[in-house]
Amino acid sequence: MSERLVVTTCKLGIGQTLSWGSAFYLPAILSGSMAQSLGTQVPTIFAAFSLALLVVAATGPVAGRIIDRWGGRPVLMATNVLFAVGLVLLSQVQTPGQLFAVWLLLGVAMGAGLYEASFATVVRLHGQAARRAIVGITLFGGFASTVSWPVTTFLLHEVGWRNACLFWAGVQALVLLPLHASLPRIQPPAEVPAAQTPAAPGPAQSPTFVRDNLGTLLLMALSFSCVWFIGTSMMSHLPRLLVVSGATAAAAVAAAALVGPAQVLGRIADYSFLREAHPLWSARIAIMAYPLAALVLALFGSAAGWAYGVIFGLGNGIMTVAMGTLPLAMFGAQGYGQRQGMLMVPARMAQASAPFVFGMALDRLQLGALWLVVVVATTACIALWCLRARQAPAASAVPQAA
Structure with missing residues (x-):
């Protein structure tokens, strides 16, 4: 850089x-x-x-x-x-x-x-x-x-x-x-030379763009919504989930604290080994961490609390990056901000519901609430595999910075 x-x-x-x-x-x-x-x-x-x-x-x-x-x-x-x-x-x-x-x-x-x-x-x-x-x-x-x-x-x-x-x-x-x-x-905008000013609206505003890419946009929004639902559920209830699995309160907090460092490690690994790959592949690999972590915790209980924190953190860390880089790779830089904002509307709504919905599932199902994680993660996985990797045109204008 x-x-x-x-x-x-x-x-x-x-x-x-x-x-x-x-x-x-x-x-x-x-x-x-x-x-x-x-x-x-x-x-x-x-x-x-x-x-x-x-x-x-x-x-x-x-x-x-x-x-x-x-x-x-x-x-x-x-x-x-x-x-x-x-x-x-x-x-x-x-x-x-x-x-x-x-x-x-x-x-x-x-x-x-x-x-x-x-x-x-x-x-x-x-x-x-x-x-x-x-x-x-x-x-x-x-x-x-x-x-x-x-x-x-x-x-x-x-x-x-x-x-x-x-x-x-x-x-x-x-x-x-x-x-x-x-x-x-x-x-x-008024100071940008006329030769640099786009003649047509950016892709995020173009009805033609939305019509031609509707399927891709919907699949991307669906997968992002699932990721934010799972991530917010865990950030709201992970210590309690680990206590339900049989861990002490201190052990649950210690295992939950591993999520942050694991997220960073996942992002470093993604950049080290997959930076030349299309971000869609990073997302497809990372999304599998959610059901894998749930399976480990369901099978081994509190003894695997630390493993749950690490596996979840690795996947969640990579997915956070992918949610920023995947739209950039697929559609380019023009109109990125508004397009990203629109893609994240359903994700933020899912995020808002997550503390209540997962909390209710945890109250009623105890460790069985992990099935909700598995179902939501599987939905995101299917959506990501339905997407086709493509690269935006390289000729994406970089604006002038003072």
Whole structure:
């Protein structure tokens, strides 16, 4: 990678690590204390979080279209402000109604500021060359829970959940806002020479493109939805699932902690051995990790808790990369942001339902809830094998950066 691409990757990667940690991973640590403080139940906290994830689904396409036109710098800076304001407000809520309202605001910030936005940002800056950068960004992001959960846990015990929210608001305003402000600028549309301006709308907006690629788009959206459902189910319930399998609480947390490093290892392996292969092959291989991990845990119980964490993490890490690189490889860089946002709408809706649906399955079926993972993963596997690998035209214009 060029030096400029490496610098951009590092900036976006650090931004993703801290942004995921300051929002998406908060309820797993703070939900109990928040519920007690607000006089409500933990499921109410997660209901507000699920509502935020629905807002993410609605926000993604709009943010992607803006990034396609103006670049990611102003969008990511705006989300840092939204995150900071939302976290300050979250630290002050006194009623469940206020909690839901604040999570609506944080949902807008997550929809415009997490992985899809960073992927679209680097694609807008570097076009087809962004595949390596996407891998790099997810390498940083893989450590989000590893970094944020211990920090948030420490803050919870030392200063309480409200001050923990204020700490993460400070990270957004004082660390990430200046970091994203240092990203390269994109020439405003009016300044782009006429010879560089496309004569027709980008592929994400073209009815002809959608009609000609409808089957591919639907299969891709289906597979992404399945992946996000499984991933969010595990991030919400993995320690509890391992306890149900017979592990102690301490052993369950230790095994769950292996997911983050395993995700990073999976992404390194993907880049080392499959970087010249089409991303569809990476996705087809990685999706098999979900049912394999479920089978291992079902057969060997708590003794295989660590194996479940590692196998799941390896597959989930590669799939996160594939969800960014597969549309780029298949359709090219033009219109990437909006197209990615549209592809992720059903995925985000599936993600929003995952904590409740898998939690209910775990309550009623105990370890039998793993069958839900197997069925969803098999659906994604079939969808991926129905896709045909193809390469987008190489002549994908890379926009000018100041």
